[in-house]
Amino acid sequence: MSKFAILSILLPTVLFINISIAQDSINDLPKTSSALFINNEVMHISLKYSNKDIKKETNDSTYITTFLKFKEKEQSWDSLEVRLRKRGNFRLKNCYFAPIKVKIKKKERNNTLFEGQKNLKLVLPCLLQRGSNDNVIKEYLAYKLYEVVSPYHFKSKLVHLSYEEIKGKKIKNHEIFAILIEDDKHVAKRIGGKVLNIKAHPLNQVPLECVRNAFFQYMIGNTDYSTAYQHNIKLIFLEKTIIPVPYDFDMCGLVNTSYAAVSQINDDLLSIENVRQRLYRGFKRDPKIFDDVRLEFLEKRSDILGVLKECELLFENRVEYISTVEYIEEFFEVLINDRKFEKEIVNKGRTN
Numbered sequence: 001m002s003k004f005a006i007l008s009i010l011l012p013t014v015l016f017i018n019i020s021i022a023q024d025s026i027n028d029l030p031k032t033s034s035a036l037f038i039n040n041e042v043m044h045i046s047l048k049y050s051n052k053d054i055k056k057e058t059n060d061s062t063y064i065t066t067f068l069k070f071k072e073k074e075q076s077w078d079s080l081e082v083r084l085r086k087r088g089n090f091r092l093k094n095c096y097f098a099p100i101k102v103k104i105k106k107k108e109r110n111n112t113l114f115e116g117q118k119n120l121k122l123v124l125p126c127l128l129q130r131g132s133n134d135n136v137i138k139e140y141l142a143y144k145l146y147e148v149v150s151p152y153h154f155k156s157k158l159v160h161l162s163y164e165e166i167k168g169k170k171i172k173n174h175e176i177f178a179i180l181i182e183d184d185k186h187v188a189k190r191i192g193g194k195v196l197n198i199k200a201h202p203l204n205q206v207p208l209e210c211v212r213n214a215f216f217q218y219m220i221g222n223t224d225y226s227t228a229y230q231h232n233i234k235l236i237f238l239e240k241t242i243i244p245v246p247y248d249f250d251m252c253g254l255v256n257t258s259y260a261a262v263s264q265i266n267d268d269l270l271s272i273e274n275v276r277q278r279l280y281r282g283f284k285r286d287p288k289i290f291d292d293v294r295l296e297f298l299e300k301r302s303d304i305l306g307v308l309k310e311c312e313l314l315f316e317n318r319v320e321y322i323s324t325v326e327y328i329e330e331f332f333e334v335l336i337n338d339r340k341f342e343k344e345i346v347n348k349g350r351t352n
Contacts, residue, residue: 095126193238214282221253284349
């Protein structure tokens, strides 16, 4: 039995890695309080707007004004005025529900669960089809898994959305799951950095965080990202270092949506047949960093599986939950096996 197989069973309690100041423990990061993300309870919200109107061709300053009603657990409903606009690219063009940016004025959000949250993303299901809610839960799980993996992450909140869709003179009611995600500027402020809006080659980014990100993307079966071109990645400038922070996981194998397709680089498809197949897309690094991150993930195996367990009863289809757990377990089988780890991850490191 290899040392990594033994490690996966014993699961040592602590692993300290210090590559740069940007790798400080999450407990040492600047704290920005946010009541919205303080727990993992499913929040109930309600919105009323025209999906057709929000999809219209407009500029980024065009918003629809409506009221967002919200409550947690058995509390009474509260509400605040919000402004909504469309966002995104693929989902906007191909989905029934438009992805939404939510903007809240300071006077509205003060003294509410949304205090401090000027801008939020609202991720809705893509299509009106069976399994859409489970897809949202799985994408939410991807965000929560990265919270386990790295101290530099987007915070997210799973919500049950009662959406009153205005269709002319009629109202169509939808009861769906959705995800509220914090704004990138809020992420940067929370960790004490600033959003970097210029390209930076992955080899100029913090090595440990890049490898953590690449392992995570491999774990969830995601190739729909680029740290070099900031595709589904935000870069945070922190203490003279550059940190990649991933988001938008609906194309990954873990979520496995009906519309997910293998990523295309320029005019060439990647060497996998479907999104459930994993392909490591990180760059070659010092072998010690690969071993360190391998150990980190093995140490956090029980925490990662625990995140999945917390959402088990939310799945409409139990088969989807079981498949999700099995998919993550397959990743750990690669980490435990020395030969598979070398073949599927280390030897796949990119040079360009």
